[in-house]
Amino acid sequence: MTARTIDGLSRDIAEQEWYHTLELAPGVVTPGWFDLREVAERLPWPDSLEGKRCLDIGTFDGFWAFEMERRGAESVVATDLVDPHEWDWPASAPRSAVEAIGARKRGGAGFELARQALGSSVERRVVSAYDLDPADLGTFDFVYLGSLLIHLRDPVGALMGIRSVCSGEMLLVDNYQPLLSLLAPRRPLARLDGLGRPWWWQGNVACVLRMLEAAGFASIGSPRRLRMPAGRGQPGPPLRPRTLLDREQRRNLRNARRGDPHVAVLARPVSA
Numbered sequence: 429m430t431a432r433t434i435d436g437l438s439r440d441i442a443e444q445e446w447y448h449t450l451e452l453a454p455g456v457v458t459p460g461w462f463d464l465r466e467v468a469e470r471l472p473w474p475d476s477l478e479g480k481r482c483l484d485i486g487t488f489d490g491f492w493a494f495e496m497e498r499r500g501a502e503s504v505v506a507t508d509l510v511d512p513h514e515w516d517w518p519a520s521a522p523r524s525a526v527e528a529i530g531a532r533k534r535g536g537a538g539f540e541l542a543r544q545a546l547g548s549s550v551e552r553r554v555v556s557a558y559d560l561d562p563a564d565l566g567t568f569d570f571v572y573l574g575s576l577l578i579h580l581r582d583p584v585g586a587l588m589g590i591r592s593v594c595s596g597e598m599l600l601v602d603n604y605q606p607l608l609s610l611l612a613p614r615r616p617l618a619r620l621d622g623l624g625r626p627w628w629w630q631g632n633v634a635c636v637l638r639m640l641e642a643a644g645f646a647s648i649g650s651p652r653r654l655r656m657p658a659g660r661g662q663p664g665p666p667l668r669p670r671t672l673l674d675r676e677q678r679r680n681l682r683n684a685r686r687g688d689p690h691v692a693v694l695a696r697p698v699s700a
Contacts, residue, residue, distance in 0.1 A: 440541055445532040448491035449659040452545035458538070460489070460659035462688070468495050472652055472694045474597055477501045480569035484550075485557050485590065486576040489538040493550045496572060504550045505565065507557070510536040514556065516581040518622045525625055557586040560593045569596040575656070575690070577639070578603040579626045587643030591697045598645065600636070604653075604691040608632035633691050645695040655687025 449460030484493035487506035618631035
C-alpha cells in the first residue's frame with residue numbers, strides 16, 4: 429500500500445468501533461474490544477484447513493473467518509445478524525443498549541472494510557445461528573463457533589441447527605463459568621443472567637460439554653481453558669471503592685485485566 433492509501437485506511441478505521449483487533453496492513457491495527465491474535469495460536473485446530481470449506485458463525489468484524497482463510501481454507505462463509513434488534517434480548521433490555529450495539533456494528537461496516545483491506549474472498553451471509561439450513565448454505569468441512577452461545581436464549585437449539593451444516597468438525601470457543609467449574613467439575617451447571625443485555629446461560633465446562641452432547645456432537649480430546657485478552661478498544665471498569673464493593677464490577681475488572689474466561693472444544697457430529 430502507498431502512504432496515501434494507508435492514511436486513508438487509518439482514517440476509515442478511526443471512524444468505526446471495532447470488536448476485533450485486526451492488522452489490515454503492516455502496522456495498521458484496529459483498536460478492537462478483544463485482541464485474539466495470540467489466542468488463535470493456542471486453539472486445538474484440526475491438523476489442516478487446506479482444501480476445506482469453512483464456516484464462521486457470528487463473525488462480527490471477521491477475525492476468525494480471515495484467520496481460517498489465512499490457514500489455507502479453500503473457501504470461507506461468515507454468518508452474522510447485522511441488525512441488533514434481531515438478537516435474543518431479554519424483555520428488560522433498555523432501548524439505549526440495543527442502539528449502542530447497533531452503533532458499534534454499523535450494519536457490518538467493520539467486516540466489509542477489513543475484507544476489502546485484506547483482499548479477502550470470505551463471503552458474508554446475514555443469517556441467524558438458529559436458521560442455518562444446508563439447503564441454503566450447503567455443508568462445511570469445518571465450523572468455527574466463537575463467543576456466541578452466551579448470547580442465545582436457546583444454545584442447544586442453535587447447536588442442533590449448526591450440526592445440520594457441519595459435515596466434519598466444529599471448534600467451539602465460548603464463555604464459561606470458572607467458579608462453577610471448580611465447585612462442580614463433573615456436574616453440568618449454568619448461571620442465568622437474562623437481565624438488560626443479551627447474556628443468557630453461562631455454564632461450567634461440564635455444562636458446555638453436555639450442551640454439545642445434547643445437540644448431537646461428540647468432543648475430540650480434552651477441553652482447553654484460556655482467556656480472551658482485552659484489546660485497545662475495551663475500556664476497563666473505573667478503579668473506585670464502589671467498583672470493588674460490587675461483585676459484578678469486581679468480576680468485570682478481573683476479566684478486563686486477565687482476559688475473558690473461555691473454553692475451547694473440538695467436536696464432530698455424531699451419526700444418527
